[in-house]
Amino acid sequence: MSTLNITEITNWVVDLIDVRKTYRRKVQALRGVNIQVGRGEVFGLLGPNGAGKSTLVKIMMTVIRPDRALGTVLGRPIGHRQKIGRMGYLPENHRYPGYLTGIQLLDFYAALARVRKTERTRLTTAWLERVGMKEWGGTRIREYSKGMMQRLGLAQALMNDPELLVLDEPTDGVDPVGRREIRNLLLELKKQGKTIFLNSHLLSELELICDRVAILKEGLVARQGPLRDLTDRILGYRVRVTGDVSAMAAKVAALGGRVEDGQIALASEDPRKVNEVIDVLRAGQVLIESVEPRRLSLEEVFVEVLGEGGRVGGVR
Numbered sequence: 001m002s003t004l005n006i007t008e009i010t011n012w013v014v015d016l017i018d019v020r021k022t023y024r025r026k027v028q029a030l031r032g033v034n035i036q037v038g039r040g041e042v043f044g045l046l047g048p049n050g051a052g053k054s055t056l057v058k059i060m061m062t063v064i065r066p067d068r069a070l071g072t073v074l075g076r077p078i079g080h081r082q083k084i085g086r087m088g089y090l091p092e093n094h095r096y097p098g099y100l101t102g103i104q105l106l107d108f109y110a111a112l113a114r115v116r117k118t119e120r121t122r123l124t125t126a127w128l129e130r131v132g133m134k135e136w137g138g139t140r141i142r143e144y145s146k147g148m149m150q151r152l153g154l155a156q157a158l159m160n161d162p163e164l165l166v167l168d169e170p171t172d173g174v175d176p177v178g179r180r181e182i183r184n185l186l187l188e189l190k191k192q193g194k195t196i197f198l199n200s201h202l203l204s205e206l207e208l209i210c211d212r213v214a215i216l217k218e219g220l221v222a223r224q225g226p227l228r229d230l231t232d233r234i235l236g237y238r239v240r241v242t243g244d245v246s247a248m249a250a251k252v253a254a255l256g257g258r259v260e261d262g263q264i265a266l267a268s269e270d271p272r273k274v275n276e277v278i279d280v281l282r283a284g285q286v287l288i289e290s291v292e293p294r295r296l297s298l299e300e301v302f303v304e305v306l307g308e309g310g311r312v313g314g315v316r
Protein backbone atom coordinates (compact mmCIF):
# COMPACT_ATOMS: atom_id res chain seq x y z
CA MET A 1 0.00 0.00 0.00
CA SER A 2 1.36 3.41 -0.93
CA THR A 3 1.67 6.03 1.77
CA LEU A 4 -0.66 9.00 1.44
CA ASN A 5 1.05 12.34 1.34
CA ILE A 6 -0.68 14.78 3.67
CA THR A 7 -0.65 17.49 0.96
CA GLU A 8 -2.77 15.23 -1.25
CA ILE A 9 -5.54 14.68 1.22
CA THR A 10 -6.00 18.21 2.48
CA ASN A 11 -8.97 20.05 1.00
CA TRP A 12 -7.57 23.49 1.64
CA VAL A 13 -6.62 25.57 -1.38
CA VAL A 14 -4.46 27.66 0.91
CA ASP A 15 -3.06 25.98 3.98
CA LEU A 16 -0.35 28.16 5.49
CA ILE A 17 1.40 26.97 8.60
CA ASP A 18 3.75 28.92 10.83
CA VAL A 19 4.60 31.69 8.38
CA ARG A 20 7.25 34.03 9.78
CA LYS A 21 8.91 37.09 8.33
CA THR A 22 11.28 39.61 9.85
CA TYR A 23 12.31 42.64 7.80
CA ARG A 24 15.87 43.85 8.21
CA ARG A 25 16.31 41.76 11.34
CA LYS A 26 14.13 44.11 13.33
CA VAL A 27 10.49 44.32 12.18
CA GLN A 28 8.64 41.10 12.93
CA ALA A 29 5.94 41.46 10.29
CA LEU A 30 4.64 37.86 10.65
CA ARG A 31 5.18 35.86 13.83
CA GLY A 32 3.77 32.41 13.03
CA VAL A 33 0.65 32.77 10.92
CA ASN A 34 -1.69 29.84 10.21
CA ILE A 35 -4.40 30.39 7.62
CA GLN A 36 -6.71 27.97 5.83
CA VAL A 37 -8.86 28.73 2.81
CA GLY A 38 -11.30 26.19 1.36
CA ARG A 39 -11.98 25.57 -2.33
CA GLY A 40 -14.44 28.01 -3.88
CA GLU A 41 -14.38 30.28 -0.84
CA VAL A 42 -14.06 34.04 -0.73
CA PHE A 43 -11.61 34.58 2.11
CA GLY A 44 -11.00 37.99 3.64
CA LEU A 45 -7.79 38.89 5.44
CA LEU A 46 -8.24 41.98 7.54
CA GLY A 47 -6.14 43.89 9.97
CA PRO A 48 -4.92 47.42 10.66
CA ASN A 49 -2.19 49.14 8.64
CA GLY A 50 1.06 47.27 9.01
CA ALA A 51 -0.51 44.11 10.45
CA GLY A 52 1.27 42.02 7.81
CA LYS A 53 -1.46 41.36 5.24
CA SER A 54 0.57 42.34 2.17
CA THR A 55 3.63 40.56 3.54
CA LEU A 56 1.61 37.35 3.74
CA VAL A 57 0.31 37.51 0.17
CA LYS A 58 3.76 38.47 -1.14
CA ILE A 59 5.11 35.32 0.49
CA MET A 60 2.34 33.25 -1.12
CA MET A 61 3.19 34.76 -4.50
CA THR A 62 6.97 34.34 -3.89
CA VAL A 63 7.60 38.08 -4.25
CA ILE A 64 9.49 38.01 -0.94
CA ARG A 65 11.15 35.25 1.02
CA PRO A 66 9.79 34.22 4.41
CA ASP A 67 12.02 33.27 7.35
CA ARG A 68 9.85 30.19 7.55
CA ALA A 69 6.65 29.08 5.80
CA LEU A 70 5.21 25.59 5.93
CA GLY A 71 2.02 24.27 4.37
CA THR A 72 0.67 24.37 0.86
CA VAL A 73 -0.98 26.52 -1.79
CA LEU A 74 -3.10 24.63 -4.36
CA GLY A 75 -1.89 21.43 -2.76
CA ARG A 76 1.82 22.05 -3.30
CA PRO A 77 4.50 23.81 -1.23
CA ILE A 78 4.68 27.60 -1.58
CA GLY A 79 6.62 28.54 -4.71
CA HIS A 80 5.67 25.53 -6.84
CA ARG A 81 6.12 26.91 -10.39
CA GLN A 82 3.14 25.28 -12.06
CA LYS A 83 0.85 26.20 -9.22
CA ILE A 84 1.95 29.85 -9.34
CA GLY A 85 0.84 29.75 -12.97
CA ARG A 86 -2.63 28.81 -11.71
CA MET A 87 -2.81 31.89 -9.48
CA GLY A 88 -3.82 35.45 -10.35
CA TYR A 89 -2.34 38.33 -8.34
CA LEU A 90 -3.28 41.95 -7.91
CA PRO A 91 -0.45 43.50 -5.89
CA GLU A 92 -0.88 46.58 -3.71
CA ASN A 93 0.55 49.81 -5.16
CA HIS A 94 1.14 48.20 -8.53
CA ARG A 95 2.83 50.30 -11.20
CA TYR A 96 2.32 49.31 -14.79
CA PRO A 97 4.38 51.07 -17.49
CA GLY A 98 2.57 54.34 -18.24
CA TYR A 99 3.49 54.26 -21.92
CA LEU A 100 1.46 51.09 -22.55
CA THR A 101 -2.25 51.18 -23.28
CA GLY A 102 -4.62 49.01 -21.27
CA ILE A 103 -4.96 46.63 -24.20
CA GLN A 104 -1.19 46.34 -24.61
CA LEU A 105 -0.75 45.58 -20.93
CA LEU A 106 -3.38 42.87 -20.90
CA ASP A 107 -2.01 41.43 -24.13
CA PHE A 108 1.41 41.23 -22.49
CA TYR A 109 0.04 39.41 -19.44
CA ALA A 110 -1.98 37.07 -21.66
CA ALA A 111 1.20 36.30 -23.59
CA LEU A 112 2.97 35.54 -20.29
CA ALA A 113 0.12 33.16 -19.52
CA ARG A 114 0.78 31.52 -22.93
CA VAL A 115 -2.56 32.47 -24.43
CA ARG A 116 -2.36 32.13 -28.23
CA LYS A 117 -2.12 35.37 -30.22
CA THR A 118 -5.43 34.80 -32.02
CA GLU A 119 -7.19 34.25 -28.70
CA ARG A 120 -5.53 37.20 -26.93
CA THR A 121 -7.50 39.99 -28.61
CA ARG A 122 -10.80 38.34 -27.76
CA LEU A 123 -9.72 37.76 -24.18
CA THR A 124 -8.36 41.26 -23.50
CA THR A 125 -11.45 42.92 -25.02
CA ALA A 126 -13.79 40.70 -23.01
CA TRP A 127 -12.02 41.39 -19.71
CA LEU A 128 -11.73 45.13 -20.33
CA GLU A 129 -15.46 45.17 -20.81
CA ARG A 130 -16.05 43.09 -17.68
CA VAL A 131 -14.14 45.55 -15.50
CA GLY A 132 -15.95 48.52 -17.08
CA MET A 133 -12.94 49.79 -19.06
CA LYS A 134 -14.04 49.13 -22.64
CA GLU A 135 -13.70 52.76 -23.73
CA TRP A 136 -10.25 53.11 -22.13
CA GLY A 137 -8.44 50.16 -23.70
CA GLY A 138 -6.67 52.32 -26.28
CA THR A 139 -5.60 55.01 -23.79
CA ARG A 140 -2.14 55.03 -22.22
CA ILE A 141 -2.07 53.86 -18.61
CA ARG A 142 -0.42 57.10 -17.46
CA GLU A 143 -3.75 58.80 -18.11
CA TYR A 144 -5.70 56.40 -15.94
CA SER A 145 -7.19 57.40 -12.58
CA LYS A 146 -6.50 55.31 -9.47
CA GLY A 147 -9.77 53.43 -9.76
CA MET A 148 -9.13 52.69 -13.44
CA MET A 149 -5.71 51.30 -12.51
CA GLN A 150 -7.38 48.98 -10.02
CA ARG A 151 -9.88 47.79 -12.59
CA LEU A 152 -7.08 47.15 -15.07
CA GLY A 153 -5.08 45.37 -12.35
CA LEU A 154 -8.00 43.10 -11.68
CA ALA A 155 -8.32 42.24 -15.39
CA GLN A 156 -4.57 41.58 -15.44
CA ALA A 157 -4.93 39.12 -12.53
CA LEU A 158 -7.54 37.19 -14.51
CA MET A 159 -5.67 36.80 -17.81
CA ASN A 160 -4.47 33.29 -16.97
CA ASP A 161 -7.93 32.11 -15.87
CA PRO A 162 -6.58 31.36 -12.38
CA GLU A 163 -7.89 28.81 -9.90
CA LEU A 164 -6.86 31.02 -7.01
CA LEU A 165 -7.16 34.78 -7.15
CA VAL A 166 -5.07 36.77 -4.67
CA LEU A 167 -6.15 40.40 -4.43
CA ASP A 168 -4.41 42.99 -2.26
CA GLU A 169 -6.90 45.80 -1.61
CA PRO A 170 -8.73 45.40 -4.95
CA THR A 171 -11.19 48.24 -4.37
CA ASP A 172 -8.66 50.77 -3.11
CA GLY A 173 -9.49 54.08 -4.79
CA VAL A 174 -12.47 52.68 -6.66
CA ASP A 175 -15.75 54.66 -6.50
CA PRO A 176 -18.87 53.15 -4.87
CA VAL A 177 -20.43 52.02 -8.16
CA GLY A 178 -17.14 50.47 -9.22
CA ARG A 179 -16.80 48.71 -5.86
CA ARG A 180 -20.20 47.20 -6.33
CA GLU A 181 -19.26 46.08 -9.86
CA ILE A 182 -16.08 44.49 -8.57
CA ARG A 183 -18.02 42.78 -5.80
CA ASN A 184 -20.47 41.32 -8.30
CA LEU A 185 -17.61 40.21 -10.52
CA LEU A 186 -15.93 38.44 -7.59
CA LEU A 187 -19.18 36.71 -6.69
CA GLU A 188 -19.53 35.53 -10.28
CA LEU A 189 -15.97 34.20 -10.28
CA LYS A 190 -16.78 32.38 -7.06
CA LYS A 191 -19.79 30.80 -8.77
CA GLN A 192 -17.43 29.55 -11.47
CA GLY A 193 -15.55 27.73 -8.72
CA LYS A 194 -12.61 30.07 -8.25
CA THR A 195 -11.14 30.63 -4.83
CA ILE A 196 -10.57 34.25 -3.85
CA PHE A 197 -8.14 35.51 -1.23
CA LEU A 198 -8.71 39.14 -0.47
CA ASN A 199 -6.93 41.74 1.66
CA SER A 200 -9.08 44.68 2.58
CA HIS A 201 -9.81 47.35 5.15
CA LEU A 202 -13.36 47.80 3.98
CA LEU A 203 -15.13 45.74 6.57
CA SER A 204 -18.66 46.47 5.42
CA GLU A 205 -17.59 45.33 1.97
CA LEU A 206 -15.94 42.14 3.18
CA GLU A 207 -19.06 41.43 5.15
CA LEU A 208 -21.01 41.29 1.91
CA ILE A 209 -18.88 38.75 0.08
CA CYS A 210 -16.64 36.73 2.39
CA ASP A 211 -17.38 33.20 3.51
CA ARG A 212 -14.55 33.22 5.99
CA VAL A 213 -12.24 35.85 7.42
CA ALA A 214 -9.10 36.12 9.49
CA ILE A 215 -8.13 39.13 11.54
CA LEU A 216 -4.41 39.75 11.63
CA LYS A 217 -2.97 41.65 14.56
CA GLU A 218 0.71 42.49 14.87
CA GLY A 219 1.74 39.57 12.70
CA LEU A 220 -0.50 36.94 14.31
CA VAL A 221 -3.98 35.66 13.51
CA ALA A 222 -6.17 36.97 16.32
CA ARG A 223 -9.43 35.50 15.04
CA GLN A 224 -10.31 33.21 12.12
CA GLY A 225 -13.49 31.51 11.04
CA PRO A 226 -16.70 31.57 9.04
CA LEU A 227 -17.99 35.13 8.91
CA ARG A 228 -21.32 33.96 10.31
CA ASP A 229 -19.71 32.44 13.38
CA LEU A 230 -17.84 35.66 14.10
CA THR A 231 -20.78 37.98 13.65
CA ASP A 232 -23.77 35.86 14.59
CA ARG A 233 -23.63 36.68 18.25
CA ILE A 234 -26.80 38.46 19.29
CA LEU A 235 -26.03 41.50 21.43
CA GLY A 236 -29.58 42.22 22.41
CA TYR A 237 -32.99 43.09 21.07
CA ARG A 238 -34.90 46.15 20.06
CA VAL A 239 -38.66 46.16 20.53
CA ARG A 240 -40.55 48.72 18.47
CA VAL A 241 -43.87 49.74 19.92
CA THR A 242 -46.74 52.16 19.32
CA GLY A 243 -48.10 54.01 22.33
CA ASP A 244 -46.77 55.43 25.54
CA VAL A 245 -44.44 53.09 27.41
CA SER A 246 -43.27 55.54 30.08
CA ALA A 247 -45.65 54.01 32.66
CA MET A 248 -43.88 50.66 32.19
CA ALA A 249 -40.33 52.00 32.27
CA ALA A 250 -39.69 50.76 35.83
CA LYS A 251 -40.89 47.21 35.08
CA VAL A 252 -38.91 47.13 31.83
CA ALA A 253 -35.81 48.38 33.64
CA ALA A 254 -36.24 45.62 36.24
CA LEU A 255 -35.90 43.12 33.34
CA GLY A 256 -32.74 44.84 32.09
CA GLY A 257 -34.41 46.94 29.37
CA ARG A 258 -34.15 50.65 28.61
CA VAL A 259 -36.72 52.97 27.11
CA GLU A 260 -35.07 54.97 24.32
CA ASP A 261 -37.08 57.34 22.13
CA GLY A 262 -40.25 55.42 22.93
CA GLN A 263 -38.63 52.09 21.93
CA ILE A 264 -37.27 49.35 24.15
CA ALA A 265 -33.63 48.32 23.98
CA LEU A 266 -32.66 45.13 25.74
CA ALA A 267 -28.99 44.33 26.23
CA SER A 268 -29.57 40.65 26.99
CA GLU A 269 -29.01 37.91 24.41
CA ASP A 270 -31.48 35.67 26.24
CA PRO A 271 -34.74 35.32 24.23
CA ARG A 272 -36.62 34.55 27.45
CA LYS A 273 -35.88 38.06 28.68
CA VAL A 274 -37.33 39.61 25.55
CA ASN A 275 -40.47 37.53 26.02
CA GLU A 276 -40.83 38.77 29.59
CA VAL A 277 -40.50 42.36 28.36
CA ILE A 278 -43.16 41.68 25.73
CA ASP A 279 -45.48 40.27 28.42
CA VAL A 280 -45.10 43.48 30.44
CA LEU A 281 -45.82 45.62 27.38
CA ARG A 282 -48.81 43.54 26.31
CA ALA A 283 -50.24 43.68 29.83
CA GLY A 284 -50.01 47.49 29.54
CA GLN A 285 -51.97 47.39 26.25
CA VAL A 286 -48.97 48.54 24.22
CA LEU A 287 -48.98 47.57 20.54
CA ILE A 288 -45.81 45.77 19.47
CA GLU A 289 -44.64 46.56 15.92
CA SER A 290 -41.52 44.46 15.70
CA VAL A 291 -38.83 42.65 17.66
CA GLU A 292 -35.37 42.76 16.09
CA PRO A 293 -32.22 41.06 17.31
CA ARG A 294 -29.15 43.27 17.21
CA ARG A 295 -26.19 41.35 15.82
CA LEU A 296 -22.52 42.11 15.96
CA SER A 297 -21.15 43.75 12.81
CA LEU A 298 -17.76 42.79 11.43
CA GLU A 299 -16.56 46.25 12.44
CA GLU A 300 -17.56 45.58 16.04
CA VAL A 301 -15.73 42.22 15.97
CA PHE A 302 -12.70 43.97 14.49
CA VAL A 303 -12.67 46.68 17.17
CA GLU A 304 -13.24 44.09 19.90
CA VAL A 305 -10.31 41.99 18.69
CA LEU A 306 -7.92 44.86 18.20
CA GLY A 307 -9.03 46.98 21.12
CA GLU A 308 -9.68 50.68 20.69
CA GLY A 309 -6.56 52.48 19.50
CA GLY A 310 -4.95 49.17 18.46
CA ARG A 311 -1.34 49.67 17.45
CA VAL A 312 -0.27 50.03 13.87
CA GLY A 313 2.65 48.12 12.35
CA GLY A 314 4.68 44.99 12.99
CA VAL A 315 6.49 44.22 16.23
CA ARG A 316 9.85 45.96 16.59
Ligand SMILES: Nc1ncnc2c1ncn2[C@@H]1O[C@H](COP(=O)(O)OP(=O)(O)OP(=O)(O)O)[C@@H](O)[C@H]1O
Pocket residue numbers: 023024027028029047048049050051052053054055056092313314315
Ligand atom coordinates in the same frame (compact mmCIF):
# COMPACT_ATOMS: atom_id res chain seq x y z
N1 LIG B 1 10.25 46.19 2.66
C1 LIG B 1 10.08 46.37 3.97
N2 LIG B 1 11.10 46.68 4.77
C2 LIG B 1 10.95 46.85 6.11
N3 LIG B 1 9.77 46.74 6.74
C3 LIG B 1 8.71 46.44 6.00
C4 LIG B 1 8.78 46.25 4.58
N4 LIG B 1 7.56 45.96 4.10
C5 LIG B 1 6.74 45.97 5.18
N5 LIG B 1 7.41 46.26 6.32
C6 LIG B 1 6.86 46.32 7.68
O1 LIG B 1 6.21 45.08 7.95
C7 LIG B 1 5.00 45.29 8.66
C8 LIG B 1 3.85 44.69 7.86
O2 LIG B 1 3.66 45.41 6.65
P1 LIG B 1 2.58 45.02 5.54
O3 LIG B 1 2.81 45.87 4.36
O4 LIG B 1 2.60 43.55 5.34
O5 LIG B 1 1.23 45.42 6.29
P2 LIG B 1 -0.28 45.49 5.75
O6 LIG B 1 -1.09 44.73 6.73
O7 LIG B 1 -0.35 45.08 4.34
O8 LIG B 1 -0.60 47.04 5.91
P3 LIG B 1 -1.56 47.99 5.01
O9 LIG B 1 -2.95 47.75 5.53
O10 LIG B 1 -1.11 49.37 5.39
O11 LIG B 1 -1.38 47.67 3.58
C9 LIG B 1 4.91 46.81 8.90
O12 LIG B 1 5.40 47.08 10.17
C10 LIG B 1 5.79 47.38 7.82
O13 LIG B 1 6.37 48.59 8.28
Ligand SMILES: [Mg+2]
Pocket residue numbers: 053054055092168
Ligand atom coordinates in the same frame (compact mmCIF):
# COMPACT_ATOMS: atom_id res chain seq x y z
MG1 LIG C 1 -0.94 46.06 2.61
